[in-house]
Amino acid sequence: MTIYLQMLGTGDAFSTKYYNNNAVLQDHGYTLLIDCGVTAPQAIKALGKSFQEVTETLITHIHGDHIGGLAELAGTPRQEPHGKMTLLLAETLIEPLWQHPLLEPLHRKGGTRSLADVFNVKPLKPDTPYTLSPSLTLELIRTPHMPGKASYSLLLNECVFYSADLTFQPELLLHLVHNRGVTKILHDCQLSGRGQVHTTLRELMSLPEEIRKLIRLMHYSDEKPKFEGHTGEMEFLEQQVTYPLPGCRKDT
Numbered sequence: 001m002t003i004y005l006q007m008l009g010t011g012d013a014f015s016t017k018y019y020n021n022n023a024v025l026q027d028h029g030y031t032l033l034i035d036c037g038v039t040a041p042q043a044i045k046a047l048g049k050s051f052q053e054v055t056e057t058l059i060t061h062i063h064g065d066h067i068g069g070l071a072e073l074a075g076t077p078r079q080e081p082h083g084k085m086t087l088l089l090a091e092t093l094i095e096p097l098w099q100h101p102l103l104e105p106l107h108r109k110g111g112t113r114s115l116a117d118v119f120n121v122k123p124l125k126p127d128t129p130y131t132l133s134p135s136l137t138l139e140l141i142r143t144p145h146m147p148g149k150a151s152y153s154l155l156l157n158e159c160v161f162y163s164a165d166l167t168f169q170p171e172l173l174l175h176l177v178h179n180r181g182v183t184k185i186l187h188d189c190q191l192s193g194r195g196q197v198h199t200t201l202r203e204l205m206s207l208p209e210e211i212r213k214l215i216r217l218m219h220y221s222d223e224k225p226k227f228e229g230h231t232g233e234m235e236f237l238e239q240q241v242t243y244p245l246p247g248c249r250k251d252t
């Protein structure tokens with residue numbers, strides 16, 4: 001069955017034109033928010049939606065453009081019996097997330113001493129597929145972003161690789177396509193300069209054509225318009241546009 005991806009934003013952490021690179025995945029009444037950055041509250045309103053429509057939220061890593069909207073998300077009234085948003089994340093991220101300054105407003109709510117006091121926390125193990133809804137499975141893959149800090153890419157429905165924030169990993173991309181059945185790669189892309197904690201366009205362009213043609217670009221800077229038409233087979237994902245994610249093993 002087809003699921004639908006809508007990027008709340010496709011910008012990098014410093015973009016003034018694009019919202020933070022956060023996404024919603026929809027599967028017939030189930031809505032997964034992937035990352036919740038500083039701009040997520042504004043971006044979801046711009047779509048005419050609200051956090052109340054989000055079923056569960058997943059966090060890939062701890063940077064402001066991925067977690068800065070969590071305080072507002074936690075404050076959105078929920079209908080569930082526990083009244084809290086379910087937060088899916090790797091165990092390694094739980095304590096660092098609670099200690100992050102952007103979550104400090106939640107520390108000041110009466111009687112809160114841990115992330116579990118404000119969210120329904122569901123720890124996920126890497127390299128383990130989870131069924132989130134009838135047509136959506138998700139697996140965390142720990143991948144390099146900032147030295148010494150945990151960060152996770154996503155494998156959706158065993159066939160869509162969502163890089164989150166990632167340094168260039170050509171061998172991983174080849175492995176995913178050749179051995180894991182990946183048919184679509186949604187990849188962060190630093191358009192210019194040296195890639196220290198992200199993958200650059202130049203690096204992605206160095207991949208074989210068979211891989212490039214599977215890639216769509218996200219997490220880019222405000223320079224994006226001048227790069228249009230100069231990214232080879234790799235088209236830009238556009239924020240707020242809804243994309244079907246077809247061709248997955250679960251379809252067959």
Ligand SMILES: Nc1ccn([C@@H]2O[C@@H]3COP(=O)(O)O[C@H]3[C@H]2O)c(=O)n1
Pocket residue numbers: 012013063064065066165197
């Ligand atoms: N000059 C820079 C470069 C980067 N950064 C932070 O590093 C993060 C890398 O991942 P990100 O999610 O793109 O967010 C970046 C900034 O928070 C920063 O704060 N200053």
Ligand SMILES: [Zn+2]
Pocket residue numbers: 012013021063065066165219
């Ligand atoms: Zn980022």
Ligand SMILES: [Zn+2]
Pocket residue numbers: 061063145165
């Ligand atoms: Zn990051």
